[in-house]
Amino acid sequence: QSxxxxxxxxxxxxxxxxxxxxxxxxxNIGNNAVNWYQQLPGKAPKLLIYYDYLLxxxxxxxxxxxxxxxxxxxxxxxxxxxxxxxYYCAAWDDSLNGVIFGGGTKLTxx
Amino acid sequence: xxxxLESGGGLVQPGGSLTLSCAASGFTFSSYAVSWVxxxxxxxxxxxxxxxxxxxxxxxxxxxxxxxxxxxxxSKNTLYLQMNTLRxxxxxxxxxxxxxxxxxxxxxxxxxxxTLVTVSS
Numbered sequence: 001q002s003x004x005x006x007x008x009x010x011x012x013x014x015x016x017x018x019x020x021x022x023x024x025x026x027x028n029i030g031n032n033a034v035n036w037y038q039q040l041p042g043k044a045p046k047l048l049i050y051y052d053y054l055l056x057x058x059x060x061x062x063x064x065x066x067x068x069x070x071x072x073x074x075x076x077x078x079x080x081x082x083x084x085x086x087y088y089c090a091a092w093d094d095s096l097n098g099v100i101f102g103g104g105t106k107l108t109x110x
Numbered sequence: 111x112x113x114x115l116e117s118g119g120g121l122v123q124p125g126g127s128l129t130l131s132c133a134a135s136g137f138t139f140s141s142y143a144v145s146w147v148x149x150x151x152x153x154x155x156x157x158x159x160x161x162x163x164x165x166x167x168x169x170x171x172x173x174x175x176x177x178x179x180x181x182x183x184x185s186k187n188t189l190y191l192q193m194n195t196l197r198x199x200x201x202x203x204x205x206x207x208x209x210x211x212x213x214x215x216x217x218x219x220x221x222x223x224x225t226l227v228t229v230s231s
Binding site: 103 | 156170221222224
């Protein structure tokens with residue numbers, strides 16, 4: 001059971017915008033930065049957003065992140081079929097003294 | 111180019127042991143924290159352990175604490191995971207992962223391709 005809660009799935013049409021939520025608590029998101037990862041089918045995860053909203057070099061600016069209180073969100077605009085993947089949020093948890101991942105959200109581009 | 115190459119996975123019986131290795135290249139290994147993350151078949155990502163850049167600090171998920179040991183050899187640019195008393199629920203692909211800084215609370219910025227560990231009789 002994940003300590004960070006994500007919706008299991010989201011879907012949206014091409015060229016539209018979708019958001020994926022990640023809900024935690026004061027010991028993780030409330031006190032530590034959130035990072036987001038994209039995992040394409042059969043591939044290793046890839047860093048998408050770090051320190052809540054920063055984009056690594058090479059990641060499209062169609063991706064954006066935010067954090068407020070004990071929740072965070074990932075937004076993807078201008079959806080493309082290549083965005084179909086699993087998305088995971090992650091944060092350090094001060095109580096567990098370790099990293100926790102959300103359960104993952106499967107994005108389907110209709 | 112950052113490369114992380116895991117090895118050592120395979121089939122092991124319940125209660126057995128296995129050691130995973132991760133050969134790192136393309137960056138100054140001794141300057142970064144590194145970690146193991148696993149993914150059971152059809153499931154999500156689960157953090158296993160992290161070790162600081164010097165090796166002086168280690169942290170473990172409760173599910174592996176006391177059974178797994180993370181270590182690193184900065185002279186060989188290699189990360190290890192010694193896994194003992196393996197259980198069926200340890201079956202997963204194990205990813206080696208590099209952090210974006212020396213801090214164990216930082217983000218993972220690179221991942222290996224993973225090595226499959228299957229615990230079964």
